[in-house]
Amino acid sequence: MNRDSQAAGGETQSRRYAFGVAFVASVGGFLFGYDLAIVCGANLYLKDVFHLTPAEFGFATGSAALGCIIGPFLGGWMCDALGRTRTMMVACALLGIGSLFTAIPNDITTFNIFRIIGGVGVGLCSVASPMYISEVSPPRMRGGLGVMYQLAIVVGSVAAPFISYIIIKVASPETCWRWMFASEILPVAVFLVLLAFLPQSPRWLAGRGRNDEALAVLSSVDGPDFAREEMKQIQAALNEETGSFSELFAPGTRYAFAIGLLLAFFNNWTGWSVISGYVPMLFEASGLEDRSVAFLQYAVTYGFMGAVTLAACWFVDRVGRRPLWLGASALMCVVTAMTGAVFQFHLSGWFVLVVIILCTVPHGLALGPLPWLMMSEIFPTRLRARAVALTTAFLWLTIYSGAQLFPIISDYSERIFGSVGGAFWLFSVICVFSFVFGVRMLPETKGRVLEEIAASWKKK
Numbered sequence: 001m002n003r004d005s006q007a008a009g010g011e012t013q014s015r016r017y018a019f020g021v022a023f024v025a026s027v028g029g030f031l032f033g034y035d036l037a038i039v040c041g042a043n044l045y046l047k048d049v050f051h052l053t054p055a056e057f058g059f060a061t062g063s064a065a066l067g068c069i070i071g072p073f074l075g076g077w078m079c080d081a082l083g084r085t086r087t088m089m090v091a092c093a094l095l096g097i098g099s100l101f102t103a104i105p106n107d108i109t110t111f112n113i114f115r116i117i118g119g120v121g122v123g124l125c126s127v128a129s130p131m132y133i134s135e136v137s138p139p140r141m142r143g144g145l146g147v148m149y150q151l152a153i154v155v156g157s158v159a160a161p162f163i164s165y166i167i168i169k170v171a172s173p174e175t176c177w178r179w180m181f182a183s184e185i186l187p188v189a190v191f192l193v194l195l196a197f198l199p200q201s202p203r204w205l206a207g208r209g210r211n212d213e214a215l216a217v218l219s220s221v222d223g224p225d226f227a228r229e230e231m232k233q234i235q236a237a238l239n240e241e242t243g244s245f246s247e248l249f250a251p252g253t254r255y256a257f258a259i260g261l262l263l264a265f266f267n268n269w270t271g272w273s274v275i276s277g278y279v280p281m282l283f284e285a286s287g288l289e290d291r292s293v294a295f296l297q298y299a300v301t302y303g304f305m306g307a308v309t310l311a312a313c314w315f316v317d318r319v320g321r322r323p324l325w326l327g328a329s330a331l332m333c334v335v336t337a338m339t340g341a342v343f344q345f346h347l348s349g350w351f352v353l354v355v356i357i358l359c360t361v362p363h364g365l366a367l368g369p370l371p372w373l374m375m376s377e378i379f380p381t382r383l384r385a386r387a388v389a390l391t392t393a394f395l396w397l398t399i400y401s402g403a404q405l406f407p408i409i410s411d412y413s414e415r416i417f418g419s420v421g422g423a424f425w426l427f428s429v430i431c432v433f434s435f436v437f438g439v440r441m442l443p444e445t446k447g448r449v450l451e452e453i454a455a456s457w458k459k460k
Contacts, residue, residue: 018137018221022145024198025132026152027191028088028125029372031095033156034184035122036064036399039115040277040298041164042177049177050108054407061277062403063112064098064119068396071123076389078124083200084132087124092192094121099184126372127392131384134376135201138222139449143316143373150369151313154306156187157276161299203381203450206234230449237381237451247383248390252457256378257387259441263371264395266434270329271336271427272305272363274402278410279356282420297353305360305368312365320446321370325438328366333431335359340424344417367434371395377445380454 043061046052052060071091078087098118105111130149137145160180167179205214211231218227248257268274275282279298315324339355375395379387406423413422445453 014138014220014222015141018141018145021136021198021221022133022148024194025084025088025129025136026148027187027194028091028129029149029152030156030159031184031187031191032122032125033153033158034160034187035095035099035118035156036277037157037160037302038164038180038184039064040280041161041168042180043277044280045173045177046108046111049174050111052108054411056108058404058407060108060112060115062400063115064122065396065400065403067098067116067119067121068123068126069119069393069400070116071120071125072127072389072393072396074120075124075127075392076386079128079131079204079385079389083204084128084135085195085198085200087128088132089192089195091121091124091128092188092195094118094124096185096188096192097121099181099188103178103182123392123396126396127385127389130372131376131388132198132201134373134450135203135384136199136217136221138226139447140317142377143321143446144313146373146376147309147313147316147369149372150364151306151309153368154302154309154364158299158302158306161280161296161302165296165299203234203384206231207238207382211235230451233449233451234381237454247380248387253380253383256457257391259378259443260375260387260391261394262437262441263374264391265398266329266430266437267367267371267395268398268402269427269430270332270363270367270434271424271431272332272359272368273399274406274427275356275359275423277403278406282356283352300353301357301360304357305364308361308364309369312369315365316369316373317446320444321366321374322438322442322444324366325370325442326435328362329431329435329438331365332359332362332367333428333435335362336424336427336431340421340428342421343419343424344421346419374445377450377453378443378457381451 039061043057046060047057050056050060075087078090082090095118098114098116098121101114102111102118105114130146133146133149134142163183164180167176167183171179199217199220200213202214202217205211205217214234215227215231218230247253279301283293283297312324335355335358339359342351342355375388375391376384409423409426410420413420416422443453443456
């Protein structure tokens with residue numbers, strides 16, 4: 001075998017290894033999507049079982065997001081103290097407890113408490129998983145591997161309504177919602193086993209002075225030449241960074257922090273993330289009477305977004321982050337305006353299904369995956385865990401606000417416009433600001449080493 005063949009074989013092996021570790025870490029995204037989507041199947045039953053008011057119903061639907069807000073604050077400390085992989089293991093334990101004990105309560109208070117506990121586990125994963133993927137991935141693959149996290153969220157969100165559909169068919173209306181929550185225990189157990197085979201993040205190891213171990217991980221993901229060069233940059237960056245919170249508000253870095261917060265906001269309030277927990281209800285509101293068909297159509301919408309997100313894995317390292325963001329923001333502005341018109345003119349049937357599916361396209365292409373990817377790209381190594389924890393906590397706050405406020409906004413729109421169309425027109429306005437943000441502030445991080453991105457803020 002000649003030297004070129006050996007090099008090609010080594011590169012293929014490294015790419016497979018990088019894909020493998022990123023794939024395992026992205027299972028945290030699957031649990032995120034599954035946990036938050038499974039409540040969409042159950043909440044129609046919860047409302048009747050516990051006789052909930054609109055405000056109580058909104059809280060039950062979004063209560064897990066409260067735990068998700070708490071999770072990143074713990075996750076920032078745990079990722080630094082224990083490492084990214086051990087933090088994901090703790091998340092698994094909390095998710096297992098949450099899924100078991102939300103399946104058995106007889107009152108809404110107990111249900112909400114354990115939804116919050118499970119949400120803490122989701123919040124921990126939402127910090128540790130994308131950060132780990134960004135820190136392990138080679139620069140030329142980081143975009144595609146980072147988008148895998150969003151793809152896993154989508155797959156989990158598709159699996160949940162399909163499982164709900166099956167459970168509705170085989171279980172009684174009194175118990176089916178309990179089986180929906182209990183079904184999460186199996187993927188949690190699988191994730192816990194897979195995590196035992198993951199190495200620690202090379203940047204976390206280097207930050208602890210374990211340079212030989214860090215070099216070995218980097219060599220595994222992209223060969224020894226890349227590993228030696230990147231270790232020099234990592235060590236140089238670590239020598240310049242303090243990792244204190246004050247550094248987060250230093251000139252330049254605070255600009256990156258503002259970008260992270262805006263990415264988190266637009267991830268949710270551009271449309272899809274707010275309505276995703278209520279899609280089956282929107283189908284029912286449009287005149288669909290068969291509840292199981294509503295769940296099936298919900299799964300179809302997420303399946304379509306999965307295909308778009310899979311395409312984003314290919315586009316993001318070729319087209320770049322910024323062009324995708326701009327195109328998706330403009331497209332979502334148009335789509336949400338159309339969706340508002342469909343509800344305003346009380347169109348039904350395939351009209352509703354089509355516009356809801358169209359809402360998934362810009363989200364799956366950019367507005368969904370890019371914030372998770374870029375929030376883990378833009379901060380310095382010593383500061384990354386804390387900064388990502390804060391921006392992710394804010395992201396979960398926006399998720400909770402969407403789940404809590406959408407029924408209220410929809411009710412207000414019904415009274416003012418005679419339909420929920422006004423809520424979608426609000427999203428259109430927010431998409432305009434998302435486009436302006438992309439033009440004025442969003443950086444291009446395609447193909448750049450993490451330390452190079454962090455150093456660029458010092459020039460601002």
